[in-house]
Amino acid sequence: MNPTDHRRQERLAELFAERSAWVGRQPPSTPAEETAETTVLVVLRDLDLPGLVDGAREFAARLAEDEAEAWRRSWTRARFLFGNPANLAGRSPARLVAGRGGTAWLGPFPSGRLPGPTRLLKPVSGELPPLPEVVEFPHGEDGTTPYRELHVGIRDLTLAEYLVHLHHTLAESVLRGRLGAGEPLRLIHRPDLDADAARTGPAYARVHYAPGGAPGLRLYTWLSPETHP
Amino acid sequence: MTPPTLAPTPSGPPAAEGRAGGRRILLAPVTVSPTKPLTPTHLKYLLSLDLLHRATATFSEVTFLYRHATYAGSRQVAGFWDHLDRHHPDLAYEALGEEDIGELYSAYHRAERLPYAAIEPMVRRAEDGWTHPVSARLLDLWEGHYRLLGLFDPELGRTGPEPAPEAEVLDLLVRxxxxxxxxxxxxxxxxxxxxxxxxxRVVVGADGQANYLLYLLRELVPLLDGHDLVVLAHDTELRTDYQTVAHVLRALGVEVRLFEVPRVAVNGVVQSTRAGGWRDHTMGALAGPLIEEFGPDAFRLGLRLYLVAGLGRTARESFSLRHLRRWARRASALLAAHGDGGQGRMTAAEVDAVGRHLAPLAGRRGYADPYQVATELMSRDPEVPVAELLGVVTGRTEAPRALRERVG
Structure with a gap:
């Protein structure tokens, strides 16, 4: 490892440790080690970015304090399932439905006691479909509120992995008060993120192990700092 | 609920038979794929359907939907055809017997499963209506069996409506x-x-291959508009799949009943045809000696009574040649007691008499239960029109084959 790479990995390790500290646990030594007592279920009819991005923020913002607390200590664990929220209505009503009915949030639930009907659904699978490089989620009436930028590095990610990284970023940024549920947001997809770009105090950065057991840590997302007009 | 909007394809549905003005029933069984020998399981299934169809037609209009080509694109059929073309390109299929084909089918299931991309050209050919000579050969052999069994349609499965396009059906279901x-x-x-x-329930796999459930829906959906009740027949192993299809069809606005037929154990083992286990129990092996001893009519009726009533709704006991022989003898006596089931075509009044007897037994179910019909044949109750019922079961309601207009 050359000195630049070494510095970069050190910086990523700090961000990784910082998140673990927020959760209140030691950084996991493997991706599977993040134990979760509380799980949120996200049901998707399809990948609908507006529904997902707005819904995830709103869901996190609406949680009661004790629920948010329990979910934080469980690394804001979410499971993503293919299904149609419309057909869940009678059995396990969703906490929040977004994106013209296509995406729904249920829970948080104790991890060992997920509601029965969700067992009828199937875990999200498949490749990440081609995504636009930039997607904007405008909010506010006057159009004067500046956009925050959320960068996502998508190289080699499956759809499920993309959802995991994006969802943690949105939920944790909101829970930590670093992103508003209704704040204008620009989602930017790049193959790789420049870890140096995230050095100047991002509002949030998601760092985790590289996929497929590759050595080192990888920067998956980062959120631009809050702007103070 | 509004009925779905897909129009039937130009070739149209098969003609309805039976009593005009009654409820319009669509009898839609999963077909036995022409890739293997007919076994006691298949015979119980086909003869139960035959009974259900004939008996229900005495009081309702019945459309029987049974088209082998509907499922030809599935892995079970197209995958087998692809396997044969790879491993046996020069086989003279027209000379093979059912057992030979059964051995090839077992070998196909033991062979390595090819990815969908490898068999896709064969799937496309099958969907375009091509039939591999192995299945053409089996359909010819089966036609001989169907004639021997006195089935209502010896050309069963060769014709039928074209399925609706896959995308149209999926669009409707998504909506x-x-x-x-x-x-x-x-x-x-x-x-x-x-x-x-x-x-x-998966209908199109991650590799893009549709399975039999989508083929079934593509065939059924365009026909729903013209029917009041759909009877879906299937074997016990497919129960959850058919419950799923039933929910889908109900949501599209028709009433649905499931008619389930159990698999029949041979020598204490219930196993799929692909695993073998059918040897010595094919039609060829069963029919000869019994027809010689009791004649074709008693064989046909005896086989129906044994498989439908004798083995019953659950078929807990193994198939047994000894018991089949006993039922053939019983059938022979029953035919003798009722003037050999009568001669010639039944009159409308005779058919109506059976209909009046069977309709109340069908009740809310809407179709005649084959088990119930078979047990009625052995009833000593003077109210039961046994002679006429025998006429219905043995196909005397139908015009002689040669005079009947070809359907489809």
């Missing part, structure tokens, strides 16, 4: 919240009956 179809490469498409407590 009605009956299908989850993510626009995600490498993700499956699911039938969604979760509102009825059933798990999502």
């Amino acid at each position: 009605r919240d009956l299908c989850v179809r993510p626009a995600v490469p490498g993700a499956p498409v699911f039938l969604d009956a979760t509102a009825a407590g059933l798990p999502l």
